[in-house]
Amino acid sequence: MTSSPKDQGAFAGSSWNPEQYNKFADSRSRPGWDLLNRIADCSPAVIYDLGCGTGRLTRALAERWPAAQVIGVDHSPEMLAAAAEGGGPIEWRRADLQDWLPDERPDLLYANASLHWVTDHATVFPRLLNSLNPGGCLAVQMPLSWALPSHRLMRETLVDGGPGGRPLGPPELRQAVARNWVGTAAGYHEMLAGLTDSLEIWETEYLQVLAGDDPVLAWVRSTGLRPILNSLDQQERDLFLAAYAQRLRAAYPVRKDGRTLFPFRRLFLVARVR
Numbered sequence: 001m002t003s004s005p006k007d008q009g010a011f012a013g014s015s016w017n018p019e020q021y022n023k024f025a026d027s028r029s030r031p032g033w034d035l036l037n038r039i040a041d042c043s044p045a046v047i048y049d050l051g052c053g054t055g056r057l058t059r060a061l062a063e064r065w066p067a068a069q070v071i072g073v074d075h076s077p078e079m080l081a082a083a084a085e086g087g088g089p090i091e092w093r094r095a096d097l098q099d100w101l102p103d104e105r106p107d108l109l110y111a112n113a114s115l116h117w118v119t120d121h122a123t124v125f126p127r128l129l130n131s132l133n134p135g136g137c138l139a140v141q142m143p144l145s146w147a148l149p150s151h152r153l154m155r156e157t158l159v160d161g162g163p164g165g166r167p168l169g170p171p172e173l174r175q176a177v178a179r180n181w182v183g184t185a186a187g188y189h190e191m192l193a194g195l196t197d198s199l200e201i202w203e204t205e206y207l208q209v210l211a212g213d214d215p216v217l218a219w220v221r222s223t224g225l226r227p228i229l230n231s232l233d234q235q236e237r238d239l240f241l242a243a244y245a246q247r248l249r250a251a252y253p254v255r256k257d258g259r260t261l262f263p264f265r266r267l268f269l270v271a272r273v274r
Contacts, residue, residue, distance in 0.1 A: 051114020
C-alpha cells in the first residue's frame with residue numbers, strides 16, 4: 001500500500017515492485033483484514049482504498065459491500081497496473097495522498113499501511129475526516145516500525161556504512177529516514193477525538209515467522225528499505241546492503257527450526273464522524 005508525499009525529499013518518486021511486495025502478501029495483508037473486521041455498522045455507498053497497492057484488500061472491500069462504488073487510489077503506476085490486471089468493477093486512480101481529496105464524497109476511507117508515508121498528520125487526518133459524509137468512517141492502519149531493530153539498523157547503516165565508517169547517500173535521505181513519521185496512540189486521540197462521534201485506537205504486535213536466507217532484509221526491501229535503495233547509486237547500494245544484511249543477521253538470528261522471528265507492531269484507528 002503506497003503513497004509518495006511531495007515533501008519527502010529523497011523519498012519522492014521512488015518506484016515500487018509489486019512482485020517483491022507480494023512475496024509476503026499473506027503476512028502483510030493480515031493487519032488490513034484485522035482493520036476491515038473492526039469496521040462495524042457501516043453500509044457505505046462510496047469507498048476509497050487509500051494506498052491500494054496491488055488491490056488485494058480493495059477487492060475485499062468490494063466483496064464485503066458489493067453495492068458500493070469502490071475506488072482504489074495509489075501513487076505507484078506499477079502497483080496500479082498490477083491491481084488493474086484483476087479486472088472487475090473497481091476504479092483505479094493515481095494520486096498523491098499528501099494533499100489528496102476525494103472527487104466523490106465518501107462514506108468509508110480505508111487506509112492500510114499507507115498514511116505513514118504522508119507528513120503532517122495533524123492536517124491530513126482532519127482533512128480526511130472532513131471529507132466524509134455524515135456518519136462516515138475513517139479506518140487506518142500504520143506500521144510502528146521506527147523503533148524496531150530493523151529500522152534502527154537501517155538508519156545506522158546509512159550513517160556509518162560507507163568506506164571508513166563514512167555516511168552513505170545524500171544528507172536529505174538520512175534526514176528523511178531519521179524522522180519518525182507515525183505518532184502515538186494518545187497523540188492521535190488528542191488530535192481526532194473532538195472531530196469524531198466515536199474513535200477507537202489500538203496497537204497490535206504481530207510475530208512474523210520468516211523462512212529463507214536474510215528474510216528480514218527481504219521483508220523490508222519491498223517497503224521501508226525501498227526509498228533508500230532507490231536513492232543510492234549502485235556502489236553505495238552494494239555497500240549498504242552488505243553492511244545492513246550483516247547487522248540484521250545478528251539482530252534476528254535464525255532459530256534451531258530454521259525460522260527467523262520478526263516482531264512487528266502496528267497502530268490502528270477507526271473514527272466515525274457525526
